[in-house]
Amino acid sequence: MSMTQLPPGFKIIRDENSEAYSDEFFVNMGPQHPSTHGALRLAIRMDGETIVELVPHHGYIHRGMEKQAESMSYLQYIPMSDRQDYLTAIQNNLGVVLAYEKGMNIGVPLRQEYIRVMLQELGRIASHLVFFGCFGGDLGGQTCLLFGFKEREMIHDILEEVTGSRLTTNFFRPGGSRFDVPDTFIPRVKAFLEHLESTMKDYERFLSKNVIVRERSIGIGVLSKEDAIAYGCSGPVLRASGVNFDVRKNNPYSIYSQLEFDVPVAYNGDCYDRYNVRIAEIHESMRILRQCIDKFPTEGPWRSKEKPVKLNPGRYYSEIETAKGLYGTYVVAASGDKPYRIHTRGPSFPHIGVLNKMVQGLTVSDLVTIMATLDPVIPEIDR
């Protein structure tokens, strides 16, 4: 490629006569590449193995969900949220439903609140287990990938029993959910927690203290606190950079204010911290689940009286903390049973926006590590 004309998006201009410039070349990672986590294309400008500049190209899985939402009924949009971040589908459902509930001015009974929180936390553990697997897998340890997915399958069994679907749950509804949980739900969650408790110990020993993992992730892809806030990062990425921000604590929704849990925060902002924050979050989620099991109301209604899903005209915003970060839903309701506009604020989009800042001067191997710890889901970016 001619060096005098840079491809779109590249900005850093160097002195053409300098020696380093003559060695530079462009590499395309994606849209089909094992470690871009989906259909993302990263155009990289490299000097040898060192990355000079990186430009992400989105849109390879842009499915026009927001345009479609305008011709759908409110209920028809809930399955769309499953297909944005499919690793935390059950959490996205809640994000959309909370916005609807504001518009319909409807609450949910206590039992439903517990169901919601428990499924949220199971979804969070499932997503973080996938992260655990992909982190190990992207570093070259294929075995981690399978270990992460192994425990996740047990969560999917529970989700399947409750919602009827493994992945795309489409479960919550304004004022409740599609079904009540079966009687086996609580015992199964309990059994799963017992199992996870012991396996997480093994898994942490497998990766956390591994010398090569530490060498490859400590001090790599450092994201400063200022950058993390300025670029709109959220979730574990933001918390690993030393910002104590969690929607569950800062703007509690559902019954999170009544539950006892900590927000894990790390201060170095490197890959290892992002990994550690996620592992600590698995433990916090387990703590929340245990409290929920103790307090779970066995009696009582599980949903509010059914109402036609029709929002009062106005604009409604809800935000929740998914496993990836801040998931905001902005609904503009006009009269009628269709939304005028629904906009989703996904957590992964800003993370890819800050990627260029993190990888400069590092190598392709580090880029893979950083991509794994940012844990993006591309369909949620492109929508």
Place this chain on the structure above:
Amino acid sequence: MGIINFAPKILDPIPGGKYVVNAVDYVVNWARANSIWPLTYGTSCCAIEMMSSSMARYDIARFGSEVFRASPRQADLFILAGTITRRMAPAIQMLWEQMPGPKYVLAMGACTISGGPFIYDNYSVVRGAQNILPVDVFVPGCPPRPEALFHGLLTLREKILHETCRNPWQEGYPEDVSRVDRYREAAKAWAELEKIKDEEMAEAREKFKAENPDYKSAFKPVRVVKETFPEVERPAAADLKSGELSQTDIFNAIKAKFESATVDEALLATATSDSPVEITLDVNEYLAATEFVKNDPRLKMDYLIDVTAIDYPDHFELITQLRSIELGHKVFFCIPLKKDESIPEEKRATSLLAKVPSIMQLYPAASIKEREVYDMFGINFVGHDDLRRIFLDKDFVGYPLRKDFTNPEMIKRPV
């Protein structure tokens, strides 16, 4: 594979030669059918189920297919896992061309069969993989379970076992049927089938009645008691934490500085901490107001949640959502942008209709968000240093999230 394909021509005329060809066929097909190496490729939800299928619980390795190759040159099977968009389609075709023959395509999930949930009112999704590639096996589901994928894999195995080098594998040709509304066609076909079935059932009933004139059904309907649920009130929002400003305080602070700031008084009176009120601002004061809320020590709006827009018939509204990480309050700016009336009617769909200053210098996060608004609404951000389309190709015509957007690929949703 090249030489094998000439074998029948040479051997078949020789007495007994066709048995040799048959034997070779058998061996080659056996090898090909039992060693299907898929390509590591996935775009969305189906990809995660494809991954699950290779994991410990389901273990695709039992069929010898766990060797997922990252390079198309070494793969036999292209599992199209996930929605195919118009932007991705050329890349998929190139990947398919790079695979050495014989190669097979397995379309996984509803999106690759027909467009799935994305069939109506959609401008970017390819409705079915067979529009761009010759597909061997379709696996329905949204997403299909790993078991369904295995069924697809074994179906493909059956298909390969019936191949012969007398009629060797060759590249197929995609059909050109991209705009067919398969849902409606299928529904029509289904209705016809149902009609035939109903007629048959009616006939059978009559026949049964004629044969058994004094038959009485023992069926008694069971009455299911419908559960009733109480109406639950929406809980009041949590109280403000110490140091947190109420929506009224925020509005007053901004109003004191910027004349044009207005707000819906009724909403403001009932506003709580988790339902921020939109403060309408004049576009001229937008940049200054953003700078003010970012730097003001009372507000410290340092975090940009999102920038988005709404299209109304006569104007756009730009929504800028800000929050303070430290203090916990949010503010939503709503900037009405008048559509440029000077642009002639026929050019309106393809031209930028409004402009607004970019806040990218204040919030780096706005860079990609503003590109998205530019891409979807055609709003020009003055001062943005890299204003390109982000999700759509640069030669895409029109701005999809405008209400009057039309695209020849779009099929209207039936009411």
Place this chain on the structure above:
Amino acid sequence: MFVPSITNPVGDFVREWVPKLAEYLPASIQSDTLNSIVAFLINAVICVIAVCLVNIGSAPILIYMERKVCAHVQCRLGPMRLGWHGTIQTIADVLKMLFKEVYAPAGVDKFVFFLAPLVVLIAPFMVAALIPFGENLVVADIDMGIPLIIAINGFGVLAILLGGWSSNNKYSLLGALRSGAQMISYEISFALVLLFVVMVAGSTNLMAITQTQSGTVFDWWIFKAPVLGFIAFIMFFITSTAEMNRAPFDIAEAEQELTGGYHTEYNGTPFAMFYLAEYIALVTNSSLAVTCFLGGFHAPCIGIAAVDGILTMVPGVVWFFAKVFFMIWCYMMVRWTFVRPRVDQLMSFEWKFLLPLNLLLLVAGAAYVALVG
């Protein structure tokens, strides 16, 4: 006179029978020179066939073993459907590869592109010829065994460089360059570890090295030179893993980073050759480890006469391959357990840690030989 030096029972048998059969020929063309040349040629053909059988025959077994070991490490079952527990799965894979379309992508240097998969097989095949598999089972029992192995090993990197360079793909090129740097660096440590064995054993002949380890388990070089032998063995394990480009040191392939590295653009049979070479290298490296450290074809006697009597009843070649498969199993377990280091970490590990340690080891080995040997 030209005397072929292939020493094994089969060779002796051929040498014995060729003159006897030659008596049936017309007397005018009978001569001792002709007999010895014919015997040599027959022996050579037998040896080539034997080496090919051992190498090519072991590759499908190893691929099957790798898939099973990998599967069981990952709590899976691995191939199950084809044959008993998927035993003939790799045969289907190999056949399929042979019948796949072979083409060179646009823009590649075709001659070099197709030369590389041939070159990659040279090194492991040549090394296999030097290994004493049993007391009398060695193809070429030459005195300069270890220096020759060190020299031959350089061929591996040549093939990878050729393949990566000719592929006209940036990923391939990166993989080839990484691999070039890695293999050349690790070759030094690899050679130095072997030199340590040469020093303590007092010979460069592989058969002689094996013979120095006769006796009990504690006469093997891994235990015989106290502590030093064990350190040398571990270092040999690390450097040979890097030499073979096997995970965790597979930075040249690095599927997650470079989508396959140097063999990204290869398909069909040429790719199968790369695949094959990887596993043949595994056999030869394990054989080398067994020969140098684990007593070669000697039975693992423990010094109790009754037990040793039973152990030595098993032929040496069986012991040899049992040890080889144990080594291969170790390589596989390491591959499926550890994650991959970065390129620069791998290089600094070699130059800053392994190489100095190796030199120290040589000094310590010299002291050991001076004091004990």
